[in-house]
Amino acid sequence: MPYNTRMDLNKKLTPEQYKVTQQCGTEPPFSGKYYNHSEDGDYVCVCCEQILFSSTTKFDSGTGWPSFSDITKIESVKLIDDNSYGYIRIEVRCAKCNAHLGHVFDDGPTPTGKRYCINSASLDFIES
Numbered sequence: 001m002p003y004n005t006r007m008d009l010n011k012k013l014t015p016e017q018y019k020v021t022q023q024c025g026t027e028p029p030f031s032g033k034y035y036n037h038s039e040d041g042d043y044v045c046v047c048c049e050q051i052l053f054s055s056t057t058k059f060d061s062g063t064g065w066p067s068f069s070d071i072t073k074i075e076s077v078k079l080i081d082d083n084s085y086g087y088i089r090i091e092v093r094c095a096k097c098n099a100h101l102g103h104v105f106d107d108g109p110t111p112t113g114k115r116y117c118i119n120s121a122s123l124d125f126i127e128s
């Protein structure tokens, strides 16, 4: 982890943010601060502050988690096959610091058809 040591992250993050981003946790639906958030701006990684998603691609999926139809830059995340819990899902991680962000599904709106289902605890927001 070149940008932050684990110890620094421990100080910087809340226990919930740490659990989600470092231990692949999932926040309870309808509990996060961004699922019902519609300001204009950019959502960044809570750990390394890299820009990940734009408010222009955010949509209300009804799932209780912030949902985006696209990533701001494809190289800012990495996608990993996740077969845990008996599901075949694709995990989304920050490409810069490896923080767990959420999962991506193929039932999103046009034009991408993608639904990036992201934990609020993995994100910070910068108003534009």
Ligand SMILES: [Zn+2]
Pocket: 045, 046, 047, 048, 049, 050, 094, 095, 096, 097, 098, 099
């Ligand atoms: Zn990051």
